[in-house]
Amino acid sequence: MGIIIALIIALIIIVVVVNAIQQHKEKVEQEKRGKAAKQKAIIDETEELLLSIANLPNNPALVMILNNRSLNAAKSMARILPENKALLKRIQDMEGRVNAGKANTAQAASEQSFTLPDNEQQLVSVLQCIKKLRVTLKSEQSKGNLDPQTFTQEDHKLSAMQLKIGVETLQKRGMIAYQKEMLGSSRQYLEKALQTIADSPIQTEYCTSKREEIQNVLEDITSSLKNTNAKDAAKKAKAEEDDLDLLFQPKKKW
Secondary structure, eight states: OHHHHHHHHHHHHHHHHHHHHHHHHHHHHHHHHHHHHHHHHHHHHHHHHHHHGGGSOOOHHHHHHHHHHHHHHHHHHHHHOTTOHHHHHHHHHHHHHHHHHHTOOOOOOOGGGOOOOSSHHHHHHHHHHHHHHHHHHHHHHHTTSSOHHHHHHHHHHHHHHHHHHHHHHHHHHHHHHHHTTOHHHHHHHHHHHHHHHHHOSSOOHHHHHHHHHHHHHHHHHHHHHHHHHHHHHHHHHHHHHHHHHHHHSOOOOO
């Protein structure tokens, strides 16, 4: 009887141990899948950014940063899932893309050559892309994958494009209002554009020329507003004068 009880206890212990081992394995596998999914999300996000920057000025350095980001994520994923042979093939393709990018000697266009799309929806997409790129660059620098000098250079380029979008959009709205003789609204848009330029930590030739251009328009608006106010004042004075004449004119005798 004692032997049977001992065997039952031993069996229970074995079941408990086996379950514990199985749960541990499942937990490890779940953590691996979570880590792998995180790296895959980085790869997918980076590939989307690579497609989106087609609407921006040619920038081989930025393309190289993004390609390296995808490659690093793929290598991390391969360390997590070493049995995934398809992933190894993808890494080889990514390495080929990175090496091809190193041989690219094309020069990046400056922010002055950046042409804004006319379509409002496209403009919003470009702005969202620039914001995501700046966040991505900051993330890569914090991970040690991007040196401070390169980060600063590329972030300044993106910042300049972001500034141009804001200024040009405000100026465009201001000029539309000006053409419709909505002088107050026009002045508000243009003054906001000037403030946007003033708030920029980096002042380029674009900032200087655009500031002068907008200030000239604001001077015209100020002059137009003075003329309008003077005309309104004259009309008001004439109306008051007519009212007084009507009040004090000799009364007719019937």
